[in-house]
Amino acid sequence: MADSYASSTARNRRRFWLVGLVGLIALTTVMIAPYFLDRYLVNVLIRALFLAVLAITVDLVWGFAGILTFGQSAFFGIGAYACALVATHYGFGPYWFFGAFLIGLAAAALTAWLVGVLSFYHGASPLYSSIITLALPIVLVQIIFAGGRFTGSSSGISGFPTYYWAVETWFVIAGVMLVVIGCFAWLFVRSDLGRILVAIRENEDRCAYLGIPVSRIKIALFTACGSIGAAAGFGYAAFTNVVAPELGGFLLGTESLIWVALGGRGTLIGPIFGAIGIDVTSSYLSGTLPFLWKFIVGVLFVIVIVLLPNGFASLVTGAWRKFGPKRRSADANDERASHSILLRPAPTVTRLGSNGEKPIIIEGLGCRYGSLSVLGDLSFEGRPGELLSIVGPNGAGKTTLMRCISNGSERTAGTVRIAGNEIAKRSPEKVVGLGVGRSFQNTSLFDSLTVGDCLRLSRYRIDGARLLRRTHHVALPKPALGILEATGLDKHLDQETRYLSHGQKRGLELAMVLATEPSVLLLDEPTAGLTKTERTAIGDVLLSLTNSYGLCVILIEHDLDFVRQISDRIVVLHEGRMVLDGSVEEVVSSDLVKSVYSGHAAEVA
Amino acid sequence: MTALFLDIVTTSAILFIVAAGLMIILGVMKLINFAHGAFLTVGGYSAYIVTDYGFSPWLTVPFAAFVGFVLGIAVERLVVRPLYSRPLDAILATWGLGIVITQIIVFAFGRGVQFAESPMSGTLEIFAVGYSAWRLTLVLVAVLLGVGLTALLYLTRFGLNARAVIMNEDLARGLGIDSVKVRVSTFGLGAALACGAGALITPLLSIDPNMGLPWLVNSFMLVLVSGVAIPGLALASLLLGGAQVVVSTFVSPILGGVTIVVFAAILLRIRPKGLFGG
Numbered sequence: 001m002a003d004s005y006a007s008s009t010a011r012n013r014r015r016f017w018l019v020g021l022v023g024l025i026a027l028t029t030v031m032i033a034p035y036f037l038d039r040y041l042v043n044v045l046i047r048a049l050f051l052a053v054l055a056i057t058v059d060l061v062w063g064f065a066g067i068l069t070f071g072q073s074a075f076f077g078i079g080a081y082a083c084a085l086v087a088t089h090y091g092f093g094p095y096w097f098f099g100a101f102l103i104g105l106a107a108a109a110l111t112a113w114l115v116g117v118l119s120f121y122h123g124a125s126p127l128y129s130s131i132i133t134l135a136l137p138i139v140l141v142q143i144i145f146a147g148g149r150f151t152g153s154s155s156g157i158s159g160f161p162t163y164y165w166a167v168e169t170w171f172v173i174a175g176v177m178l179v180v181i182g183c184f185a186w187l188f189v190r191s192d193l194g195r196i197l198v199a200i201r202e203n204e205d206r207c208a209y210l211g212i213p214v215s216r217i218k219i220a221l222f223t224a225c226g227s228i229g230a231a232a233g234f235g236y237a238a239f240t241n242v243v244a245p246e247l248g249g250f251l252l253g254t255e256s257l258i259w260v261a262l263g264g265r266g267t268l269i270g271p272i273f274g275a276i277g278i279d280v281t282s283s284y285l286s287g288t289l290p291f292l293w294k295f296i297v298g299v300l301f302v303i304v305i306v307l308l309p310n311g312f313a314s315l316v317t318g319a320w321r322k323f324g325p326k327r328r329s330a331d332a333n334d335e336r337a338s339h340s341i342l343l344r345p346a347p348t349v350t351r352l353g354s355n356g357e358k359p360i361i362i363e364g365l366g367c368r369y370g371s372l373s374v375l376g377d378l379s380f381e382g383r384p385g386e387l388l389s390i391v392g393p394n395g396a397g398k399t400t401l402m403r404c405i406s407n408g409s410e411r412t413a414g415t416v417r418i419a420g421n422e423i424a425k426r427s428p429e430k431v432v433g434l435g436v437g438r439s440f441q442n443t444s445l446f447d448s449l450t451v452g453d454c455l456r457l458s459r460y461r462i463d464g465a466r467l468l469r470r471t472h473h474v475a476l477p478k479p480a481l482g483i484l485e486a487t488g489l490d491k492h493l494d495q496e497t498r499y500l501s502h503g504q505k506r507g508l509e510l511a512m513v514l515a516t517e518p519s520v521l522l523l524d525e526p527t528a529g530l531t532k533t534e535r536t537a538i539g540d541v542l543l544s545l546t547n548s549y550g551l552c553v554i555l556i557e558h559d560l561d562f563v564r565q566i567s568d569r570i571v572v573l574h575e576g577r578m579v580l581d582g583s584v585e586e587v588v589s590s591d592l593v594k595s596v597y598s599g600h601a602a603e604v605a
Numbered sequence: 606m607t608a609l610f611l612d613i614v615t616t617s618a619i620l621f622i623v624a625a626g627l628m629i630i631l632g633v634m635k636l637i638n639f640a641h642g643a644f645l646t647v648g649g650y651s652a653y654i655v656t657d658y659g660f661s662p663w664l665t666v667p668f669a670a671f672v673g674f675v676l677g678i679a680v681e682r683l684v685v686r687p688l689y690s691r692p693l694d695a696i697l698a699t700w701g702l703g704i705v706i707t708q709i710i711v712f713a714f715g716r717g718v719q720f721a722e723s724p725m726s727g728t729l730e731i732f733a734v735g736y737s738a739w740r741l742t743l744v745l746v747a748v749l750l751g752v753g754l755t756a757l758l759y760l761t762r763f764g765l766n767a768r769a770v771i772m773n774e775d776l777a778r779g780l781g782i783d784s785v786k787v788r789v790s791t792f793g794l795g796a797a798l799a800c801g802a803g804a805l806i807t808p809l810l811s812i813d814p815n816m817g818l819p820w821l822v823n824s825f826m827l828v829l830v831s832g833v834a835i836p837g838l839a840l841a842s843l844l845l846g847g848a849q850v851v852v853s854t855f856v857s858p859i860l861g862g863v864t865i866v867v868f869a870a871i872l873l874r875i876r877p878k879g880l881f882g883g
Contacts, residue, residue, distance in 0.1 A: 068693050118874060126693065127637075128873060131829065135866045138822060142863045250822075254700060261697060291711045298704035305698040306687050 012469045015190065023183040030175030034168040041280070042167050046239055048279040049174035051256075053232035055275035056178075056185050056268060057225035058256045063265030064189055065221055066201030068126070070253040071133030074140045075112060075226040077248015079104040079233030081144070084157040084243040089150070092161040097238075104234045105227040111136070112226025116219035122208060122409075122427040137250040144245045156244030163238065170239050177235060178272070181228060184468070185268055192465035195453050197221065202446045209406065209440075211432030211461035211516050258301050264313025274311070341452035341493050343484070346462075346475035346517075357420035359384055359435070359552035360405070360520045366413030367397075367404050367576075374400050375576045378414070382520060382552040387542060389555045389563040391587075392573035393597060398556045399441060401573070402522050405554075406431055406438040419519055432461060437518030441525050441556075443505045445497045451508060452493035455480075458515040479549050480514040483507050483541055503534040510541070521545065521553045527562060535559075539566050564588060572596065607732045609854060615740040617846035618747035620865075621839055622805055624824035624831075625750055626673075626798030632833045633767050633791040636685065637696045642821030643703035644673060644796050648803020649721070649812040650710060656722035662808075663724045669804035670797040677796025681789050689788075703821075710814045723808030739808050746805060750798075755835050767791060819862075826869035832879025840880055845869060 034042045058072045082104030086096060115136060119129035144151045151157070188194050200207050200214055208214050237243045246252060256275070263274025278297060285293040304311055360382040367375040375397045382388050390398050404411040408426035416423045418434040426434070446454055456474045457465075463475065476484075484490040487507035492500070497508065506526060513521065523542075527535045543566055545551045557563045563570065563584075570587040572580040574596045580587055587593055627641045638644075651672045652665035684702055688695040725742060728735035758764035769777035770787045778784050803817065810816060827845060831837035845865045853861025873879070 068696070118870075123877075125877060127829075128877060130693075130696075131826070131873060132870055134822065134825075135863075135870045138866050139863050142859055146857065146859045257697060258701070291708050295705060295708035295712070298701050298708060301701035302684055302698050302705065305694050305701060306684060309691070309694060 011472055015187070015470070019183050019186055023179055026179045026182075027176065030172060030179060033175075034171040039167065042171055044280050044283040045276070046167065046170050046174045047236060047283075048276040049171075049178045050232045050236040050239070051259075051279050052178050052272045052275040053181055053235075054229050054256055055259045055263070055271040056181055057229045057232075058260045059265060059268055059271040060185060060189070060197075061222060061225050062257065063260060063267070063271070064194065064201065065197045065218060066126070067133075067218065067222070068130045068257075069133040070130060070250060070257070071115070071136035072225070072229055072256055073250070073252035074137040074248050075108040075229030076233035076236070076252065077137070077140055077144075077243075077245070078108040078111060079230030079235075080237035080243045080247045081151065081157075081233075082107060082230070083162070083234045083237040084160050085151070087160040087162060088157055097163070101231070101234050104230045108230030109223050109227040112223045113219060115226075116222040120215040120218040120222075122215060122407075122429075133253070134250065137248055137253050140248045141245045141250070144248065152243075154245060156242060158242040160241065162241050174235060174239070177231070182268065182272060187468040189268065191468050191470055192456060192460075193217075193467050195449065195470075196457050196460060196465055199446045199449060199453075199457050202448060203444055206440075206444045206446070207457070208428040209432065209438050210458045210512060211429050212457065213429050215427075258297065260311075262297075262300060262304050262311055264311030265309075267311070267313040270311050270313030341456065342473040343455075343481060343490060343493070344473055344475050345481060346459075346477050358382065358417075359419055360554070361417040362405070362414065363417075364414035365401075365404055365411055365416060367400055367411050368413075373576060375404065375411075378578050380571055380578065380581050382554060384519075384552055385546045385550045386568045387546045387553045387555065387566055389557055389567040389570045390573060391557065391560065391563060391570060392579075395575075396573040397576040398573055399524055400576075402438060402524055402554075402556065405520075406436050406522060429461075432516055432518070435517075435519035436522065437513040437516050437520070438522040439509050439513050439524060439526060441528070443502070443509055445505060445509060447498040448496060450494050450496055451489055451500070454497060454508060454512055455484075455493075455515060458512040461516055476511070476515050477517055479541070479545055479551075480511040482544070483511045483514070486537055486541065503530055506530065506534075506538070510538075514545075519551065521551050523553065524556045525558065526555070527557065527559060535562065542566055607734045608736070609850065611731070611734065611736050611741075612850045612854070613843075613847040615737075615744055616850050617839075617842040618744040619740075619806060619809075620823065620827055620846045621747045621842040622743060622750060623799075623802045623820050624827045624838060624842070625754065626795040626802060627824045628828045628831065628833060628835075628838055629754070629798060630792055630795035631828055633771055634685075634689070634788055635692060636689070637692070637699070637825065638685075638792075638795065639696050639700035639821065639825075640680065640703040640706065641699075641799050641824060642817030642819075643706035644676070644799035645803035645806075645817035645820055646710060646812075646814060647676060647706060648673060648800030648805075649807045649816050650714060650719075651800060652721040652804040652807045653714075653719045653812050661724075662722045665721060665724070665804045665807070666801050670801035673797040673800025674793045676800070677793040678789055680796065681792035685792060686788075703817075707814050714814070716814060719812040721804075721807045721812060725808070737809075743805060751835055751839055758835075763787075763790065823865045826865055830869050830872050830879050832876075832881035834879075834881035837879060837881030 037045070054072060054076050057075075058069065061067050061069050061072065082100050086100035086103065090096065115132055119132040145153055147153065189197070196207070196212060196217065200212070200217065204214055233247060236247070259274035259278055260271040262278065263272070264270025282293055282297075308314060358381050362381065363379050365375060365378040366373065378401065390401065392398055400410075405416055405423075407428045408423045408431060418431070418436055421434050423431050423434060449457070452474065455476060456471065459474055459476070481490075484507070487504050489504055489508055489511070492504075497505065500508065510523075510526065527538055530538065539562065542553055542555070546553055546568070555563070555567070567584055570580070570582065570584055571578060572587060572593055579592060579596060580590060582590075623645065626644065627638055630636055630638045648669040651669035655665045655668050656662050680702060684698055685695065688698055723739055725739045727738055729738045729741055731741065758768060766777070766782045766787050769780070769782055770784050774784055827838060827841045830845065831841040845868050848868055849861050849864040852864045
């Protein structure tokens with residue numbers, strides 16, 4: 001174990017060195033560039049560098065976390081106006097200047113936090129956050145208009161006191177800011193937490209059911225990106241000495257999306273070059289061919305979105321892969337090796353249920369949509385080490401029952417107690433915290449993440465995630481390790497999950513759910529679509545979970561033979577009502593159950 | 606008081622007319638068309654061309670609708686069709702398309718402001734108040750449009766096919782409905798409605814290359830609040846349009862400009878599926 005720790009710190013150190021080296025080269029370039037470029041270009045570049053910082057934040061929010069934001073410009077505008085307003089109306093000097101900077105950052109962070117709280121809640125459609133981010137710059141610009149002489153209304157503020165440093169100095173300031181933020185963003189997206197952002201983008205719901213606080217992570221990201229955007233806007237205003245409502249407007253927001261899309265979303269470097277390239281070129285062409293240039297950018301944007309969704313960066317990486325030096329393949333292997341994850345057993349925890357409480361008690365549970373009652377007055381309980389199967393014809397409400405147990409806002413009546421704690425109105429990620437693990441009817445995974453990444457992110461709730469580092473080992477509870485071994489997944493930790501077979505996917509999903517250390521495990525048709533041997537293997541796993549690890553497993557299953565073999569108890573649902581709750585023998589010999597399954601015929605007979 | 610009432614009714618009617626094309630496309634195709642604003646602008650310039658060549662101002666709307674239909678079919682084929690599986694990207698691509706259309710208009714007509722002749726001028730005497738005749742006509746147009754679209758969806762073969770595609774596209778295709786054709790015609794219809802709306806509002810405003818932009822955001826909000834249903838859109842237009850008029854009149858016209866956006870954001874937080882959404 002000490003060995004793996006040493007090698008993982010070595011890998012992290014290598015990454016830090018790489019980022020440091022690239023950062024150093026970039027910084028050196030920034031230091032000497034202004035002495036080789038003509039004055040006009042330096043001026044144009046300074047503005048472009050500040051805008052590139054804004055592009056980084058758009059890429060983090062949209063490219064990595066998948067939140068389509070039209071409103072990143074609003075934070076830029078808030079930072080810019082903080083600079084102009086404080087200098088114009090209150091005072092100027094090192095303290096005032098720095099104070100204004102902090103005010104800008106704080107105001108932007110607060111705004112972003114409010115927007116985040118409003119738009120990221122469990123079950124919110126991705127469109128809603130886009131709507132709010134669309135409304136934000138529009139409202140901000142109207143506030144600026146309404147500010148009258150204080151904000152300079154539509155003409156903005158210019159000529160406020162600022163530091164009239166040489167352009168070379170400003171260039172270095174803007175350049176250093178871009179390089180530093182770029183390097184941190186780079187480390188961040190490659191860290192454990194960065195992987196979680198990608199997981200949220202790919203399958204938000206699954207993340208929530210693994211106990212990852214999706215909303216909180218999104219709000220935190222949005223708040224951080226908001227204040228970075230404000231810092232860029234502050235610098236922009238201090239340098240140009242002009243602020244106008246357009247700096248916080250909807251059009252700059254969409255323009256920043258264009259930079260990121262053209263450069264290549266989710267690549268960081270693409271958006272940086274996209275912003276600098278487009279802004280500098282338009283400064284040169286705005287004199288001679290202003291309309292043509294906008295036209296070309298528009299056409300390029302449409303073409304890139306339709307044909308090249310990953311932007312020009314994907315052309316470069318694609319060409320590199322095709323025509324790059326031969327040792328590339330060796331490199332790839334090397335990188336793979338350095339990415340691989342070591343599995344190790346997690347320390348056994350004392351379960352919540354060990355305090356003598358029943359793992360799950362359901363009382364009077366009901367669920368209705370308007371006048372349609374899907375579930376009514378359900379009461380049963382699960383004991384530790386028990387395998388409880390829920391059977392019933394299609395439409396009996398089985399999956400709805402799973403939903404009601406794992407998400408506090410689903411049910412409309414009754415209580416669900418997990419190890420003595422009521423789930424009340426808790427969101428799925430909090431219910432996971434109480435000890436409920438849920439697997440889905442349709443295997444839902446994260447296509448572009450590797451098996452190892454998936455396992456690590458399922459440990460987020462327990463082990464957390466590093467902000468700037470990648471951990472290279474993941475501690476899993478014994479049953480999860482057992483499943484990985486049984487399905488051979490432990491040898492494919494670097495495989496992306498989309499290349500796995502259906503059986504392996506089911507195995508991985510089960511291992512991920514178990515990694516959250518549940519005391520109650522909800523499985524929705526875990527054997528659907530599996531071969532006979534795989535089915536037997538899953539059966540063995542479930543038996544060992546209940547017998548050796550004392551879990552309470554609740555299983556939905558259509559295959560009655562399978563149910564009969566492994567269950568301790570069976571609950572029969574029919575049209576949303578509980579028809580029977582008894583031992584396997586009781587249920588199998590019950591005429592009622594036969595009539596439920598075969599409909600009227602049996603009833604008549 | 607009467608004037609305020611008429612303001613509310615006519616503003617709502619205008620909003621309904623302007624948002625209808627966006628809603629038809631979102632309803633059938635599940636696609637948010639951010640080129641809607643540019644389509645409105647195209648409608649405005651179509652009206653300008655018609656009256657500039659000396660034709661009757663009554664021809665502006667049919668001509669604009671025709672231009673929109675042709676434009677819509679071309680755009681569907683070139684830009685929208687590859688993006689059905691990527692709805693958020695479709696927003697961006699149609700936004701980019703809007704930029705392209707706007708720039709083409711700038712090439713052709715310059716950035717200046719133009720005016721189109723109005724089919725109707727002067728005021729009508731109603732409830733003892735003189736009120737713009739054209740605004741009152743638009744109320745009638747909105748009602749006819751609402752009735753017409755409902756009839757199209759519920760009384761025609763196209764409507765039946767479209768509703769089948771809305772509810773379950775795979776099944777509809779399995780039943781032999783050509784969903785590609787339904788989509789092309791829907792996008793054509795949506796664009797025709799947008800351009801027609803652009804022509805209808807030009808007598809009230811000046812024509813410039815960015816005239817559609819402010820309408821885009823408001824239409825988008827209204828359609829989402831409506832829950833993508835025709836009666837929902839009527840109700841949303843009345844509620845939010847009414848709020849806009851009241852705020853502009855009694856508080857401040859600047860705040861009136863963001864009333865729809867702010868109310869929509871709040872309403873959608875409370876009812877994420879809109880007023881008439883399931």
